[in-house]
Amino acid sequence: MSAREDEIRRLVAELDAHIAEVEARVAALKALVADGDIQAEEEDPS
């Protein structure tokens, strides 16, 4: 395996980790919004 391919594999692994971080944080934000929506409906069911 060439040094260049090694570097690409390393970058892809790092990207994978950073993308997973963003996905997890965005999922948490979306869950918060959904949670807020549910609570708002419970407090004001009209």
Added chain:
Amino acid sequence: MTDVTSQTLRLLRESKGWDVPRMARELRNAARDTGEDIAAHHGLVKMIPQWERGNRVPRERYRLLYLKIFQDMADRVSSGMAFGTELALRLAEVHSRAASLPGPGQVRALEAAALARPGKTMTPAEIRALAAESIASLHEVAGKLAKLSALLGDDEVGEVGS
């Protein structure tokens, strides 16, 4: 395709904008071209979600059909370099996932929505911190994509949060 995760199968399909029935049709078309005998359309429609969830592993003939269908993507990513298909597909997967991330503006909109309707699980300061960390991670992704782009010698990699 033994190193390609079940999630990759879903991402590859979604990267083409195909729903499951369309993926089934593409598999059958690819099989027809090579004279393969594969499951009927309705059978594939049941199997594809199972493969994508990791409940079942596609047999070799289906893995080969996936490779045939997505070879153009793998070829484009590897762009003449002597990469194995596994790495080319990993690159395609990373591209697809990066392109489907929200942009900083969308993260800010989510932050505003979460702050406007606070739940009980996080304080406003924690919500702001979560959004800031998301945007920081997005910048990390953009930076790594730029490095990858430079290494690959192309300019089509750097798409985050389209």
